[in-house]
Amino acid sequence: MNISQSPNFTYFSDESFINPFMDNNDFSNLMFFDVDEEGGNNNGFVEEEISSPTSIVSSETFTGESGGSGSATTLFKKESTNRGIKESDQTKDTGHRVAFRTRSKIDVMDDGFKWRKYGKKSVKNNINKRNYYKCSSEGCSVKKRVERDGEDAAYVITTYDGVHNHESPSHVYYNDMVLSYDHDNWNQHSLLHC
DNA sequence: CGGGTTTGACCAGCGC
């Protein structure tokens, strides 16, 4: 796994990652999580397999058999509770922030949730516009940002802020797929299920 | 007509 850093993000690269939703696109994935906003380092990060219902399905399922290249991509989850973050910061924070970079021809991946676009902005050091989305489910305040990588427009950077308080509208659909499909093979696929 | 998108304006935080 390649690791590189920018002033704002730590990148965890695994080019062997294949996005199951985008079989027709040349997909590999490079995951990262934002670094500590206060200190500008990533000491507060905890490496863990995502297992909570609010998290992305463990990406190790991507590479186990379907990828065939071996190295598993591990998600890094930002831990905020034991790092001395002020209470106000935590209340202000919606909880989880998860980001990943994906090589994709399309800008917005279908993660099963319904998003409403509420803003679009050009940002510094990026000629491409950044798009802002909110979860359109009532009472759900999860947001995501989608932008093309300024250094390599072939990559799309998606950042999720917050935790869904509901199931994916496509949850039942995917469950049906699991039941009717080869379960072991389906497990190689990943759903962005927060 | 309802829901989603576009886009300029506005606001807050931060550094100088």
Place this chain on the structure above:
DNA sequence: GCGCTGGTCAAACCCG
């Protein structure tokens, strides 16, 4: 205080 930047709002517009 001022300017820059990122994030959000909301009115206008579009589309099925």
